[in-house]
Each structure stands twice: as structure tokens, then as C-alpha cells.
Amino acid sequence: MNSIFTIAGIGIVSTAFVIILKQYRPEFAFGAALAAGIILLFFSVSCFTEIIKTINDFIDISNAGKEKYEILIKCLGICMVTKIASETCKDCGENSIASKIDLAGKAVVLTFSMPLFQEVIFIIKDLLEL
16 A cells, blocks of 8 residues: 555655656656656556465466466557557657557457457357257
């Protein structure tokens, strides 16, 4: 719980710093915003260790293969990287590039998740044959 207050505080202070920096030295504002984003990302990583531990517990409890969870984790990672890159481009005013990153991220997630879709189709087929 305290980590969210730390992250929010760093975000607010960083935002104020970037706004002030834009007024006096606009050429450094993007670098400062990028640095703040990286710092916030490192603070967020600690939350992921708990998520991964919980997912590993789910893998142990369920009879589903580990491969299915690996696909889901990869897709989640792709979504997060895509979102961060897209939002960074939007912050720079490059909405066109941001939309292309979003599209590419969706295509990659779809590609990675095809084995899961295929398995769902096989399950539906087996159910219909009963």
C-alpha cells in the first residue's frame, strides 16, 4: 500500500518538474519525463514479483499446462510494453506513431495467443461431438 503513495508522489513531483522545465528548457523536458517514467517503472517491478508468485501457485493448483500460463504472461508483457511505448509517443505529440505501436502490439498478442485459440476450438469441437 505504501508503494502506491511513493509511486504517486514521484509521479506528481516529476510532472511538476517537467512542466517547469518545459517553460525554461523545453529541450530537456522529454529526457526528464522519460527518466521519471523509467524510475516509476522500476518501482512498479516489485509488484510483479507477487503477481508471478500467485500465477505460479495457480499453475501448481490447476491441471492446465505451464505453457498456457506462459502464453498469458508473454501477452501481458507485450501489452504493457506496447502501452508504455504508445503513451510515450503520445506525450511527444506523435499520435500516428503511437497508433502504429498499438496496432503492432495487438498483432503480436494475437500471434502469441493463437495456440490458446486453437485449443479452445478443439475443446468446442470435442464437446459438439458428444
